[in-house]
Amino acid sequence: MARARPVPGFADSGSFCEAAARAVRIRVEEVFERAEGVLDIEDIERVHDMRVATRRLRAAMEIFAPCFAKKQRRALLNEVKALADALGARRDADVAIVALERVGDAMPAADLPGVEHLVSELRDEQQQANDELAQALDRIEAGGLHERLLALTVERAPEPAVTM
Amino acid sequence: MKGLDPEGPLNENLRRIVAVRGAELRGLGSAVLDPGDVHALHDTRIAAKRLRYVLELGEPVLGPNAADGAKRARHIQHVLGELHDCDETLPRIARVLERLRGEDATAIRAGLAPNASDVDPESLRRARHRRKYAGLESLAAYTRARRDVLYAEFLRIWTDLEQSGTLEWLGAGAG
Numbered sequence: 375m376a377r378a379r380p381v382p383g384f385a386d387s388g389s390f391c392e393a394a395a396r397a398v399r400i401r402v403e404e405v406f407e408r409a410e411g412v413l414d415i416e417d418i419e420r421v422h423d424m425r426v427a428t429r430r431l432r433a434a435m436e437i438f439a440p441c442f443a444k445k446q447r448r449a450l451l452n453e454v455k456a457l458a459d460a461l462g463a464r465r466d467a468d469v470a471i472v473a474l475e476r477v478g479d480a481m482p483a484a485d486l487p488g489v490e491h492l493v494s495e496l497r498d499e500q501q502q503a504n505d506e507l508a509q510a511l512d513r514i515e516a517g518g519l520h521e522r523l524l525a526l527t528v529e530r531a532p533e534p535a536v537t538m
Numbered sequence: 539m540k541g542l543d544p545e546g547p548l549n550e551n552l553r554r555i556v557a558v559r560g561a562e563l564r565g566l567g568s569a570v571l572d573p574g575d576v577h578a579l580h581d582t583r584i585a586a587k588r589l590r591y592v593l594e595l596g597e598p599v600l601g602p603n604a605a606d607g608a609k610r611a612r613h614i615q616h617v618l619g620e621l622h623d624c625d626e627t628l629p630r631i632a633r634v635l636e637r638l639r640g641e642d643a644t645a646i647r648a649g650l651a652p653n654a655s656d657v658d659p660e661s662l663r664r665a666r667h668r669r670k671y672a673g674l675e676s677l678a679a680y681t682r683a684r685r686d687v688l689y690a691e692f693l694r695i696w697t698d699l700e701q702s703g704t705l706e707w708l709g710a711g712a713g
Contacts, residue, residue: 378594385598390551391544397595433591437555440544469623477680481673488673492634 376423378430379404394438395527401431402523405454412461413508415500418468421507425461428454431523442526450526453519460503460510467500552596553711556604559589560708563611570696573689576625583618586611589708600712607704614699617692624685631678638667638674 381400387393408424411417435442435451471493478489514520539558542551563585569578590611597604642665646657649664662668699705707713 387548389545393548485673488670
């Protein structure tokens with residue numbers, strides 16, 4: 375799993391919301407940097423890294439919620455969550471297949487058909503989840519999610535209310 | 539979350555968030571002592587995740603205790619994630635076994651004469667899934683044992699967390 379990229383100038387931020395803009399910008403970039411090769415089911419770490427990046431972005435958007443216009447933030451967060459769900463469905467199948475194959479390697483040959491049956495079902499689910507992930511990636515590309523998330527960090531609008 | 543000041547110092551706001559996230563995790567303390575309480579364990583995993591991310595982000599401001607807290611939270615999240623996978627796998631195996639048994643029973647019946655009064659054991663040859671059952675049952679036994687071991691590991695991590703002073707540090711607003 376890739377470590378989170380440090381946020382330059384974070385500790386020196388003059389205010390909570392100045393730190394928010396810096397942190398969210400870096401976390402947005404991390405998500406989209408990890409999109410390459412994510413549909414490759416032979417290299418399951420790519421989908422894992424992008425999923426973790428979406429988690430970190432969601433966390434930052436939630437931590438710094440008071441720094442952004444509520445309606446805009448919620449709408450963007452929902453889109454990030456939809457992407458995270460698609461990544462999560464692929465990841466769940468990836469992880470289950472690896473775990474079952476590991477168990478299968480330790481089983482006597484007579485026990486293998488049952489495990490292989492389960493792996494076969496999971497491979498179908500993995501492919502379906504990958505197709506859905508491809509659609510999700512197309513949607514965020516067409517909808518300009520990357521650019522809109524970056525714009526959020528530029529046009530941040532702290533609200534007088536301090537609830538999230 | 540109440541009490542945040544968007545234009546106030548980062549440090550003070552982060553400490554407030556950490557205190558709330560720490561309290562959420564600590565509040566689950568008694569519920570996690572029931573190994574069968576799947577919902578409490580799920581809530582604990584989510585609370586650990588939320589705490590982990592704020593500590594990871596805030597480490598440059600909150601200092602090395604934040605890194606230690608994030609590491610502990612990540613460990614809890616990981617072990618409970620693996621345990622959750624067991625909780626998903628066990629009913630899945632049961633569902634597959636039930637479906638395969640049903641398909642085999644249907645195949646056996648389909649090969650009988652309409653007026654058959656009993657089933658010849660030779661009919662088992664038509665049960666095309668018959669070689670799959672042993673592996674699935676073994677897998678279920680393995681998964682159940684693994685869940686038990688992971689829960690015991692979680693309790694050790696939790697006890698260590700309680701004894702480490704991390705929860706007090708969190709409760710004091712990471713100060």
